[in-house]
Amino acid sequence: MTFLAPWFLLAAVAASAGVVALHFFARQRPRAAILPTARFVPDLPARSRGRSNRPADLLLLAMRVMGVLLAGLAFAQPIREPSRRPLARVVAIDISRAARPDSAFARQLRTLFRQGDVLVVFDSAARVVRGSVLDSVRTLVRSTARGSLSAGLIASLRARDSLSRDADSVELVLVSPLAIEEWDAATASIRALWPGPIGLERMPAMVDTTKGRLAIDFRGDDADPLRATVALLGAASVASDSGAVRLVRGIPTAADSGWARQADRVLLAWPVEASEVSQRVAKGTTEGGRLESDTVGGVIAGDAMLVAQFSRSASPSSGRVIARWVDGEPAATEVALGAGCLRSVAVPVENRGDFALRKSTRDFVAELSAPCGGRRHYTPLPDWAISLLAGGGPARKTATLRRDRDRRSPATPWLLGGALLTAALEPLVRRTRAT
Amino acid sequence: MTISGSHTTVELGSMLDDLRGVSWPARHSVRGAATGTHRSRITGMSPEFTEYRPYRQGDDPRRLDWKLLARTDRAYLRITSDRATLGTTILMDASASMAYPEATSAKWAVARRIAVGLAAVAHAAGDPVGVIVPSTHGIRARPPRTRRGVVGEIAQLLAAIEPEGSVELGPTLALTHRTPRLVLISDFLGDLDGMIRATRDRIVAGAEVHAVHILAREELDPPTAPILAKDPEHPNVLRPLVDETRAEYLAIFSTWRDGLAKSWRDARASYSQVITDETASQAIRRIVRPPAQMATAR
Known part of the structure; x- marks a missing residue:
């Protein structure tokens, strides 16, 4: 057994010693007894200070000591410790x-x-x-x-x-x-x-094993701007099943999914619908025939940041976010697909201008082509x-x-109850002894 | 001597056997008319010759010693001493202070034994003996008698009494005015002055008074445990008998006892202290023992 607050017990022991000492010295009312020659006893106050060689009223002393010790034990909070x-x-x-x-x-x-x-x-x-x-x-x-x-x-x-x-x-x-x-x-x-x-x-x-030259299997139109981006990346556009990344400009087929499942391969699903729509058409509600535009100025993937005036018209499917618009909205997500993963990209690609030729675009595509789970270190x-x-x-x-402070002793309420009961009985016993 | 009553026989029989042959002579010549064992103040025709006195005119010629007249041709009266009885009344204190210690009432028990013993000794000498016990319920008494069985009656009367309450003995003394010998058995914690005053009057009138002071051993040597001493006859008297007050209590009590003894002796009464752990027969022998010098005949 141990105590959560042992110094309470020490204080109770000291207090008990004090109670015992007081019973030797304290002013007390002696027990009344018949003595016909009482008139010859000097007329002092009834509660005269008496010192005796042994403590007076052992029952009362025992009750008081027990009450003090019970209270001390209660506050000391004894607990049974299992073998440790x-x-x-x-x-x-x-x-x-x-x-x-x-x-x-x-x-x-x-x-x-x-x-x-x-x-x-x-x-x-x-x-x-x-x-x-x-x-x-x-x-x-x-x-x-x-x-x-x-x-x-x-x-x-x-x-x-x-x-x-x-x-x-x-x-x-x-x-x-x-x-x-x-x-x-x-x-x-x-x-x-x-x-x-x-x-x-x-x-x-x-x-x-993913270090080395990036190999991207591009599945899309020949005129697709991203084909140029992949080519400028130096990623071998390998139309075979042995590459690590397959970029599908549209909806991946079952064969594409099966390809990704077989090994640690990345299936990039980057639909072209957004690029087929006018740049200025934005998602939103119509009000009096006028449409509200939803534009955002950039998208981030890993260390790559792509800045352009994008009109968002789609959101990626749910999964681990691997790219975010600058306003925090997810731009691309990844989900596990067997041994590989499927990445859904909702970034519209400009088919005019030098968007596809920029280095930032190449870096962005390289980040999206990172191994499943992100780059490995x-x-x-x-x-x-x-x-x-x-x-x-x-x-x-x-x-x-x-x-x-989080522990409680189950015995504390019982010990405290015992101390209070003893304290309640003490006056009754004291009065009884006095008479 | 025998005493009827089973419990009194057991209790007192050995004491009475021990007192067999003990005599209780009067302290001085008695004025009694009845013939008894005590020296009478009245000279009479008893065979015990004491002296010759010249005949004077008017003396009873039957008291002339004719042989002396024949031898010496002088007329002398033969004077002899006479014996009379000495009626004895025992006045008992049955107040609450006599029922101490509470467990045994040893003071009352000793007082009873002494009363019965003295009654037996007096009765054995042919003296009338009686007892008076004033109490809160009235006065219980046996008038002085010489008849057989009076000691038993006294014993039975005393056995039926439980000491209680507070009773003054002084007024009761008036009931004993015809008794030449008076024994007061008490702890004298009541109206002492009144008692001594009344007794002094009796002594001046010629009575013989014995004051028997009953003391409990526990009063002389109280237990060492601190107590709140309570007077049984005066409940408002509560005094702490603790270590600090014990010595002073013993001194004050001793001084009071000495004063009490002096008061009784100054009143020309016989004073005896009897402690509860003393045997009654021993105490009685001490009480009845004549003093060193007998009072001369009046």
Whole structure:
């Protein structure tokens, strides 16, 4: 058993000692007794100060001491602590696209776990694995999403709170390739919330096979301005099934979808309807025959920004936003399609002027042609970031982590009730003893 | 001597056996007319010769010692001493202060035993003996008698009394004006001045007065636990008997007892203290013991 506020108990013990002392010295009304020669006793006040070698009225003394101790115990909030392990472990395993665990590493992973440890898996989001942790480790499936160390650390912090009740100390082991794409602006701040060091287990990282010359399979009219853009990109316009990107100027067919599903391929669905409509025709309500225009001056994808006077007439289908108009509206989205992905682009393309020939247009198209899930940065984190993650010092005791204000002792109401009952009975007993 | 009544027999039998043969001589010559064991003030025709006195005209010629006249040719009267009875009345204090300690009422028990013992001793000498017990319910009394069984009656009367209330003994003394010997058995915590005044008048009138002061051991040596001492006859008297007041209480009580003894002795009464842990027979022997110097015949 332990106490949430033990100094209340110490104060109660001190107060009880004071009560005992007062029963030796306090002014008290002695018990009335018949004595025929009472007239010869000096006429002092009935409550004369008396000192005796033993405390007077043991029953009253016991009641008062019990009341004080019960009140002290109530405020000290005793709780029954279950048996605690000296050290518990949170193991956060990276299952993002950057991770490449092999069988040997998987065997090594299983040795990290002991009974009661918590498993956190993360890619772009994190979750705590319930149930048999060792079985879960065997069945982990690599995700295609970009990893987020911030998400893994936050889930680990939550898992630590659940372990603090069962263990004296909690440590974190982070199993990840520690790729640079998994570090974001919040990672350092979130790391600072974990007191003590973090054990780092370096997992083998994937190799980025998407680097190299961009190859775009353009499916559209020969006079389509985007064909010129793709050509100026240097992307080989390969009319075959072996490319990494297929740009369809219209509605993709089932064959196109099947092509994207088979491998890590990008299917760009960039309809031409917007370019076939007059530039000045805009979506909106008619009012007295006049139409309101919906124009926007630019669109951003990754690091590429395309500035022009666009008349928006369509919106992309729902999915992960990969390009936004400058007013924040989505301009292009991506959804997973088997092993690949489908990107829906709602940016009208000017078929006049030098729109298709601009470098910004080429950069924009290159961004839209990035691998599924965005550009890959599997390069390991720099040493300073790894040192920041690792930290130093011993595992922090959970006693300092526990938020006692959130805990309540179930015995407190009963102890307080007992103290109040004793306090209520004390005057009755005192009067009875006096008479 | 026997006393009827089963419980009084058990309680008092051993004490009375212990008192067998104890005599209670009068402190001075008595004026009684009845023949008894005490030296009488009236000289008479008893065989006990004391002195010769020359015959004077008017003396009873039957008292002439004719043998002496024949031998010496002088007329002398033969003077002899006479014996008379000494009626004894025992006045008992049955106030609430006598019922102490509360558990045993030892003071009243001792007082009863002493009263019965003294009555037995007096009755054995042929003296009339009686008892008067004033109480809140009236006066219960047995007039002095010499008949057989009077001691038992006294014992039974006293056994039926429970001390209670507050009663003054002084006014009751007037009922004993014909009794030459008066025994006051009390703790004298009542109207002491009135009692001594009334007693002094009786003594001046020729009575023999014995003041038997009953004291409880717990009054002389109270328990050390602090108490709020409460007078049973005066409930408004509440005094704390604690460590600080104990010594002073003992001193004041001792001074009062000494003063009481002096008052009784100054009044020419016999004063005896009896503590509850003293055996009654022992106390009675002390009470009845004659003083060092007997009063001369008047």
